[in-house]
Amino acid sequence: MTRQERRKRRRQRRRMQAALLASLLFTLVLIVTLRIRETAPEPVAERTSALAAERQTLTYIAPARPEAAEETPEELTVEPEPENRYAELHFSDEDVYILACLVYHEARGESFEGQVAVVEVVLNRMLSDYFPDTVEEVVFQKYGDVWQFSPAPYLYSAEPDKEQYLAVHTAIEGREHILSEDTVYFSTAPYNESVDMIIGNHYFCKIF
Structure with missing residues (x-):
């Protein structure tokens, strides 16, 4: 084979290699372009119309509310604070x-409630029309x-x-009273049939 023929063959081989390389490059570019198109985001207008279509197909379901109670709660009433009698x-x-001395003689061995009740008897008498209206006179x-309170002579x-x-x-300033207002007697035995309370050894009775 002559030198000229060898050169000709080398040129043909180079041309074939160049054509093959160009074909490969074209194929690669085409593949990349297709991939980019597949992953590219939709245009804004297309996405907006798609969302609008989805909204039209959705049905709004309101959250469930608890059923109203069949019975309405009673209105809250605030009871007035009791007044000091x-x-x-x-x-x-x-x-x-004087009152402390009377409690000492009449009820120092009784419960505290029983001692307060003795004072209330005196105060109830002061409010009553049937008795004097001062502590000393009562x-x-x-x-x-006959003394109304037996310890009076040695009070x-x-x-x-x-x-x-x-x-x-407690009896003078309190708002929670132990006895009824018309309870004006106490002794170790019932004074009458209108017994209001029995506290310890004492019967506390109303006036009628």
Whole structure:
């Protein structure tokens, strides 16, 4: 084979290689282009119309609400705070001392409630039209020769302590009263048939 023929063959081989390379490059570019188109986002207009179509096909379902109770709750009523029954009465330090002495003699061995109730009897008498209207006159009142409260003649021999004084102040200042307003008697036996309460050894009775 001559030199000229060998050169000719080399040129043909190069041309074939170049054509093959160009074909491969074209195929690669085509594949890449197709991939890009597949992954590219939709145009805004197309996406908007697609979302609108989806919205038209959706049905709104409102969240379920709990069924209303068959019975409506009763209206809340605020009860007025009870008033102090003895708010209009006035008490001096001497009055408080007399009451503490009376509780000492009459009920120092009773419960605290029983001691307060003894004071309430005196205060109820002060409110009643059938008895005097001061502590001193009620405690030292007589029916003939009979004292209404048996310790009255030796009342000031008492030595009341803080419990008796607390019972007095609780009765005077409290809003929760133990006895009815018309309970004006107490003793170790029923004074009449209108017994309001029995506290310890004492029967507390109403006036009628």
